[in-house]
Amino acid sequence: MQSPPPNNLVWAILATILCCLPLGIVSIVYAAQVNSKWAMGDAAGAIESSNKAKQWAIWSAAAGVIIALLYVVFILVLGAGLSGSTTV
C-alpha cells in the first residue's frame, strides 16, 4: 500500500501556533481531509487537499510576515512622528 500524500500538517500546526494568524486553522482542516480522503480511497481528492493545506499554510505565513513588516514600518513612522513632535 502506498503512503498518503504529504498532509502538510506540520506547516498547518506551525502556522496556527507560531504564526499568530488563525488562517492556519483552515490549513489543519485540509490536512485532516488528506488522511480522511486517502483512507476512503480517494487519491485525487487527497492530493487536492494536500495542495490546499500547503497553500493555506503559505498564505498564513505570508500574511504573518506582511503584518509584521507593516508593524515595523508603522512603528518607525510613529517613532519619527513622535520625535518630530517633541522637537517642535
Add this chain to the structure above:
Amino acid sequence: MVSLRLETPAPVTGAGPVAAATTARSARVRRMGAPVVVAAAAAGVVVCLAVRDPNAEGAYPLCPFRALTGWDCPGCGSLRGLHALGTGRPGETADQNLLLLLALPFLLWRFVAWSRDRWRGAAPRGAAVPALWIWGALGAIVVFWVVRNLPGVPFLGSGIG
C-alpha cells in the same frame, strides 16, 4: 491515474562500485541540507527569543488577531512560551500556551521522521496518523481558542496565571 513520485532515483550504474559509493554519499550530503537548515533555523529562533525577551513591551509585533479583537488566538503566548522554554522554565510555557507544549513533541517527531527519510533517500511521506486524530486535534485547538478567552478561566490564557 495520478502518479505519486514514490520511486527513488536509480543509482548510477556502470561507474564502478567506488564511484557509485561516492555518488551515493554526495547525494546523501545534498539530501541532508534541508534538515540541517531547518534545525539551524529552529535554533536561531530559540537563541533570538533568549536574547530579545518577548515579555518586553514592543519587542515583537503583537498578534494581529489580538491587536484587532483583544482576544487570544490559539497561538498567543507562544513567543513568550518559547522564551520561557529556551531559558529553562517549561512550567511557564504551559501557562502561556499549553498547545505549544503539546505540539512540540509532534513537531519533533515529524522532524526526526523526515530527516530519517531523507537520510535513507526515501520519498517524502505524510504522517500516517488516522484522520480522526487530526480532526480531534482540530477540535481541541478550537475548544482551546474559545475556552482560553472565557472570563474567569485560569491558566489557559496567554498571560501568567
